[in-house]
Amino acid sequence: MKVFSIAEIGSNWEGDISIGKKIIKECKKSGADAVKFQMWRAEDLYPKHPLFKQIKKTELSLKTAEKFKKFADSIDIEFFCSVFYPEAVDFLETLGVKRYKIASRTCTLKDPLSKETLSAVNSTKKPTIVSMGMGGNRNYIEKSLLKNKTTFCYCISDYPLKIEKMNWNNVLKYIGLSDHTLGISVPILYAGLMKMENNKQIIIEKHVKLPHSKSLDASTSLDVNQFKIMNESFRNIEKLKKLV
Numbered sequence: 001m002k003v004f005s006i007a008e009i010g011s012n013w014e015g016d017i018s019i020g021k022k023i024i025k026e027c028k029k030s031g032a033d034a035v036k037f038q039m040w041r042a043e044d045l046y047p048k049h050p051l052f053k054q055i056k057k058t059e060l061s062l063k064t065a066e067k068f069k070k071f072a073d074s075i076d077i078e079f080f081c082s083v084f085y086p087e088a089v090d091f092l093e094t095l096g097v098k099r100y101k102i103a104s105r106t107c108t109l110k111d112p113l114s115k116e117t118l119s120a121v122n123s124t125k126k127p128t129i130v131s132m133g134m135g136g137n138r139n140y141i142e143k144s145l146l147k148n149k150t151t152f153c154y155c156i157s158d159y160p161l162k163i164e165k166m167n168w169n170n171v172l173k174y175i176g177l178s179d180h181t182l183g184i185s186v187p188i189l190y191a192g193l194m195k196m197e198n199n200k201q202i203i204i205e206k207h208v209k210l211p212h213s214k215s216l217d218a219s220t221s222l223d224v225n226q227f228k229i230m231n232e233s234f235r236n237i238e239k240l241k242k243l244v
Helices: 017-029 052-057 062-074 086-095 114-124 138-144 185-196 224-239
Strands: 002-008 034-039 078-083 100-102 128-131 150-153 176-179 201-209
Touching: 002 224, 017 034, 017 062, 017 201, 017 224, 034 062, 062 078, 062 086, 078 086, 078 100, 078 114, 086 114, 100 114, 114 138, 128 201, 138 150, 150 176, 150 201, 176 185, 185 201, 185 224, 201 224
Parallel strands: 002 034, 002 201, 034 078, 100 128, 128 150, 176 201
Antiparallel strands: none
16 A cells, blocks of 8 residues: 655645745655645635635745745645635646646535636546545536546545544545644554554545744644654554465
């Protein structure tokens, strides 16, 4: 079994390109397979939010996405994004990303351009990861992404998520986990259980920050040191011989 470990950066780059590059580098050193950013427009998603100015600061522009993609390529770690508007997909195609993420809120179709974004991702025919932690119609999402190899992740959109809210009978029906619990216990447990199920590859996504980050996502993110310990645990689980 192989664990495809995704570092979800979110707002943890704090609107600063130098911090963004540093966290990409640290995630590579920590054993991540990919770093994931989010491409949304603050005016689309958060027009009346009381923290609009702080949110706007971490909006990933096309130009900044290109810089992060080039930097990630230079140190041999995959860069991709959750996308929230179709022009983001068009631009990321010019950068040659390998896959896309559809976020939970997009699956509810309540945001502007959700359907158009799904259509744009479908047209790429590239692997797509989907979280539906906020709900939505899975049949509709599957039909909207018929051209893609789609992996659905178990997800509950609580920040942070209490472990007791997880339904492990459902968790093990997925070959992906987008985890919002605090710490690293749940991802490691999930990887171990999926190893016992003899899955060939699973996806685990976790929010990651630099130590002492003050970003909006910081309180529910792992720092890169914890992230490294988690990834080392994954690699040890991968080495285990067939269990039962």
